[in-house]
Amino acid sequence: MSKLQLKWAGVLALVLAACALLYPTFNWYSMTAQERDRLEASRLRPKWLLNLGLDLRGGTHLVMELDVSKLPQDADVKDAVDRAIEIIRNRVDQFGVAEPLIARQGERWIVVQLPGITNTVQAKEIIGKTALLEFRMEDDSEKAREARQKIAELGDPFEKDPDGIMRATQGALALVPPGDELFPGKESTFYLVRATAPLNGSQLDGASVSNGSNGMPIVNFKFKPAGGKIFGELTTANVGKNMAIILDNLVYSAPVIKSPIRGGSGIIEGNFRMEEARNLAIVLRAGALPAPVRIIEERTVGASLGEDSIRQGLKACLIGGVLIVLFMLVYYQLGGVFANLALLLNLLFLLALMSYFGSTLTLPGIAGILLTAGMAVDANVLIFERIREELRAGKPVRIAVDAGYDRAFSAILDSNVTTLISAMFLFQFGTGPIKGFAVTLTIGILASMFTAIIVTHMMFHAYLANRSVDKLHIG
Structure with a gap:
C-alpha cells in the first residue's frame, strides 16, 4: 500500500469515527419531545450528544444577585459567590436538568440557564431558596x-x-x-x-x-x-x-x-x-446558600421559538453554504470541487467533535460554524492563488501544486492562530452564547486546518497520480 493510500485510509477511518459519534445525536433528535423528556428523567441521555442551547431548545434564563449585606462582615464575597454557584449547581443536578449553564457574572451576580425548563415558578423555588x-x-x-x-x-x-x-x-x-x-x-x-x-x-x-x-x-x-x-x-x-x-x-x-x-x-x-x-x-x-439571592432578570424562551430559531439557523447555513459552493465551482472549477468536498468533511468533523465533548450548540454557535466555513474556503483561496502564480511562472503542474501549498501555509497558519487567540479570550471571559460561539469557532478552525490544507492536498495528489496533466483547471 502506497503512502497516499495509507493517508486516505486514515481519512476514511476519521470519517467513520465521526459518523459513529454523530449517530446518537441524529437518533436522539429524531425522537419525539416526550420520549426525550422520559429518557432525560431516567438519566438515559447518550454519552456523546450535541446539546442544544437555551435559544434553540427553549428554557429559563435567570440572573441572580447574592445579597452580600447578609454575609458576615469578614466574609470573602468571591468565596461566597463560588459556594453559592456550587450549591445551585447541586440543586439543579438533582432537579434533573440536562446541560445547565451556571456561571459567575461580575462581582456578585450568577447566571443560570436551564434548557428545556419553562416552569419558572418551580425553577425559582428550587434555585432561589436560601434553605437555612x-x-x-x-x-x-x-x-x-x-x-x-x-x-x-x-x-x-x-x-x-x-x-x-x-x-x-x-x-x-x-x-x-x-x-x-x-x-x-x-x-x-x-x-x-x-x-x-x-x-x-x-x-x-x-x-x-x-x-x-x-x-x-x-x-x-x-x-x-x-x-x-x-x-x-x-x-x-x-x-x-x-x-x-x-x-x-x-x-x-x-x-x-x-x-x-x-x-x-x-x-x-x-x-x-x-x-x-x-x-x-x-x-x-x-x-x-451562604446568603439570600434575588432574581434581578428572568427570561423564558418557549420551545416553539427555539424550533423557529433552529429553522432560521439551518436556512442561513444552507443559503450561505450554497453561495460558497457555487462561487468555488464557478471560479476555481476543479479546485472548487476539492474545496467543497473538504468543506463537507470540515462540517462533519466539527459536529462530531462537538458531540464528543458534549458541547452546546447555540445561535451564535451556528454563526461560528458559518464563520469557520468561510475561513476554510479562504484558506483554499490562498492556496489556489499561490498555485496559479506558480503555474504562470511556467512550473510543471505537480511542482506548482506542492509549491502553492508550501507558500500559502504560513499565511493560513498566522490568520488561524490569531483567530484562535481571539476565541480563547471569548471563551475565558464570555458567558453563555459567547462561549458557544468561541467553542464552535475553535473546533471549526482546527478542523478546517486539516481539511483545507491536508485533505485537499491529498485530493490533488490522487488526481495527478495516474495521469499526465499539462493544464490544471483552477480558474
Whole structure:
C-alpha cells in the first residue's frame, strides 16, 4: 500500500469515527419531545450528544444577585459567590436538568440557564431558596405566653419588606421578650422561639420524601453523627416541649418532643403537596446558600421559538453554504470541487467533535460554524492563488501544486492562530452564547486546518497520480 493510500485510509477511518459519534445525536433528535423528556428523567441521555442551547431548545434564563449585606462582615464575597454557584449547581443536578449553564457574572451576580425548563415558578423555588434550616426550642415561659396573647391582639404581626420577605412589625417586635425571636408559621400563625439555634441544616446527612400517617407527603431528614448526638441531647433535655423546625425564617412545624430521639433522624410536616415536598428535599440535600439571592432578570424562551430559531439557523447555513459552493465551482472549477468536498468533511468533523465533548450548540454557535466555513474556503483561496502564480511562472503542474501549498501555509497558519487567540479570550471571559460561539469557532478552525490544507492536498495528489496533466483547471 502506497503512502497516499495509507493517508486516505486514515481519512476514511476519521470519517467513520465521526459518523459513529454523530449517530446518537441524529437518533436522539429524531425522537419525539416526550420520549426525550422520559429518557432525560431516567438519566438515559447518550454519552456523546450535541446539546442544544437555551435559544434553540427553549428554557429559563435567570440572573441572580447574592445579597452580600447578609454575609458576615469578614466574609470573602468571591468565596461566597463560588459556594453559592456550587450549591445551585447541586440543586439543579438533582432537579434533573440536562446541560445547565451556571456561571459567575461580575462581582456578585450568577447566571443560570436551564434548557428545556419553562416552569419558572418551580425553577425559582428550587434555585432561589436560601434553605437555612434551624431547630429552635419554643419559649413556653409565662412571660412568653403573655407576649403571645398581646401580639395576637395586634392582628397580623407581620408585613412584607421590599424584597417580599415577611418581617415582624415594630409593634410586635416591641412585645417580644428578651432572648426570643418572632417567626411566622406556614399555617398562618406565629411562634416565639429562642434566639439561639443549637442545631442547623449544616449537620444534615440526607433528606427524602415519603407519605405520613395521614397520607400527606412528609420530608424525612437524617443528621450526620455529630449532629445526631446534638439532636439526641436536645430532645432528651426538652421532653414535653415544642421544637420549632424553621426553614428560611418560616416555621414549618413545631411538634411536641414526646421522648428522646437518639436515632439522629426526624420528619418535617407541613401539609405539603408532593411536588413541594420533593423540592424541599432537594434544597435540604444540596445545602443552604451562604446568603439570600434575588432574581434581578428572568427570561423564558418557549420551545416553539427555539424550533423557529433552529429553522432560521439551518436556512442561513444552507443559503450561505450554497453561495460558497457555487462561487468555488464557478471560479476555481476543479479546485472548487476539492474545496467543497473538504468543506463537507470540515462540517462533519466539527459536529462530531462537538458531540464528543458534549458541547452546546447555540445561535451564535451556528454563526461560528458559518464563520469557520468561510475561513476554510479562504484558506483554499490562498492556496489556489499561490498555485496559479506558480503555474504562470511556467512550473510543471505537480511542482506548482506542492509549491502553492508550501507558500500559502504560513499565511493560513498566522490568520488561524490569531483567530484562535481571539476565541480563547471569548471563551475565558464570555458567558453563555459567547462561549458557544468561541467553542464552535475553535473546533471549526482546527478542523478546517486539516481539511483545507491536508485533505485537499491529498485530493490533488490522487488526481495527478495516474495521469499526465499539462493544464490544471483552477480558474
